[in-house]
Amino acid sequence: xxxxxxxxxxxxxxxxxxxxxxxxxxxxxxxxxxxxxxxxxxxxxxxxxxxxxxxxxxxxxxxxxxxxxxxxxxxxxxxxxxxxxxxxxxxxxxxxxxxxxxxxxxxxxxxxxxxxxxxxxxxxxxxxxxxxxxxxxxxxxxxxxxxxxxxxxxxxxxxxxxxxxxxxxxxxxxxxxxxxxxxxxxxxxxxxxxxxxxxxxxxxxxxxxxxxxxxxxxxxxxxxxxxxxxxxxxxxxxxxxxxxxxxxxxxxxxxxxxxxxxxxxxxxxxxxxxxxxxxxxxxxxxxxxxxxxxxxxxxxxxxxxxxxxxxxxxxxxxxxxxxxxxxxxxxxxxxxxxxxxxxxxxxxxxxxxxxxxxxxxxxxxxxxxxxxxxxxxxxxxxxxxxxxxxxxxx
Numbered sequence: 424x425x426x427x428x429x430x431x432x433x434x435x436x437x438x439x440x441x442x443x444x445x446x447x448x449x450x451x452x453x454x455x456x457x458x459x460x461x462x463x464x465x466x467x468x469x470x471x472x473x474x475x476x477x478x479x480x481x482x483x484x485x486x487x488x489x490x491x492x493x494x495x496x497x498x499x500x501x502x503x504x505x506x507x508x509x510x511x512x513x514x515x516x517x518x519x520x521x522x523x524x525x526x527x528x529x530x531x532x533x534x535x536x537x538x539x540x541x542x543x544x545x546x547x548x549x550x551x552x553x554x555x556x557x558x559x560x561x562x563x564x565x566x567x568x569x570x571x572x573x574x575x576x577x578x579x580x581x582x583x584x585x586x587x588x589x590x591x592x593x594x595x596x597x598x599x600x601x602x603x604x605x606x607x608x609x610x611x612x613x614x615x616x617x618x619x620x621x622x623x624x625x626x627x628x629x630x631x632x633x634x635x636x637x638x639x640x641x642x643x644x645x646x647x648x649x650x651x652x653x654x655x656x657x658x659x660x661x662x663x664x665x666x667x668x669x670x671x672x673x674x675x676x677x678x679x680x681x682x683x684x685x686x687x688x689x690x691x692x693x694x695x696x697x698x699x700x701x702x703x704x705x706x707x708x709x710x711x712x713x714x715x716x717x718x719x720x721x722x723x724x725x726x727x728x729x730x731x732x733x734x735x736x737x738x739x740x741x742x743x744x745x746x747x748x749x750x751x752x753x754x755x756x757x758x759x760x761x762x763x764x765x766x767x768x769x770x771x772x773x774x775x776x777x778x779x780x781x782x783x784x785x786x787x788x789x790x791x792x793x794x795x796x797x798x799x800x801x802x803x804x805x806x807x808x809x810x811x812x813x814x815x816x817x
Contacts, residue, residue: 461482513540530548559583562585593617
């Protein structure tokens with residue numbers, strides 16, 4: 424059985440958040456066919472206490488990445504003109520360990536461009552970079568959304584640096600994997616020479632776990648699911664609560680808005696002052712908080728890739744109203760599997776339809792679940808990953 428050296432910028436356990444969920448499912452599937460060694464940074468007490476699931480990895484190495492070190496590395500890259508993404512997750516101990524372990528393995532696997540610097544210059548070994556999203560595209564959207572701020576200034580120059588680093592990864596890795604055609608086409612535009620090295624393998628969803636149908640939904644319950652640490656989710660929560668939900672609340676006083684996700688920023692926490700808004704924070708089980716919602720929203724204005732929050736809601740049988748940006752990369756159709764809106768008035772109109780048209784709501788639920796079982800089973804998706812790895816290790 425061949426050996427894979429897997430590098431992750433954060434310890435995958437507990438499995439909370441889209442990036443951890445994806446790499447967990449990749450490792451879980453591939454562990455049946457390869458012997459995997461995990462080398463991972465960690466930064467939180469929770470990650471330090473957590474242990475890897477039995478049977479996934481042959482060996483596990485955890486290296487602490489203090490916050491001050493990440494900040495110092497990011498500052499160095501800022502001055503040097505390099506991407507903050509690579510600098511923030513640089514650790515000399517991890518680099519030394521990777522150089523020691525690499526010759527013992529048959530393939531090198533970087534989770535996100537954040538760990539690419541550890542292996543990109545190692546020659547004569549096949550390498551895969553699980554990019555997931557084109558991060559520079561996120562920054563491109565972020566620098567144009569919302570009001571002027573210091574963050575937007577940082578996004579502006581980081582977008583260019585991050586794109587340069589993504590292209591460098593395409594140059595050094597035999598394969599780079601993205602979750603959507605939209606992200607692939609974006610990078611192909613800037614790096615046509617390396618187009619044949621890009622593969623699209625979408626996100627999946629645990630349909631069996633998420634498909635429990637409640638006896639009845641709570642009329643007026645609107646949910647938004649996502650890790651609130653990320654700029655795109657924090658922006659979406661703030662935008663929906665202030666610019667959209669207030670209008671819905673005025674029209675339907677029984678409506679409530681639930682923001683579900685770890686690490687809400689102070690700005691997101693302050694939204695609880697708005698009547699009907701509940702900032703839940705981190706939960707151990709999304710299903711218990713969201714399965715009885717009347718509608719799930721994804722009002723993202725910044726972002727790339729396939730949104731896990733949408734897939735999870737569709738699997739639960741909760742109708743989704745998303746922005747066009749959230750729809751990108753999804754094999755779902757407006758007014759058939761999902762509802763699409765891009766302005767506050769459009770969001771209100773689509774949500775009012777769910778309020779008032781029970782037949783539409785039921786049709787969306789049924790079609791959404793059918794879409795999930797057809798296109799987003801983890802086992803079906805991960806089979807493509809095994810084929811990709813077999814291809815470059817021949």
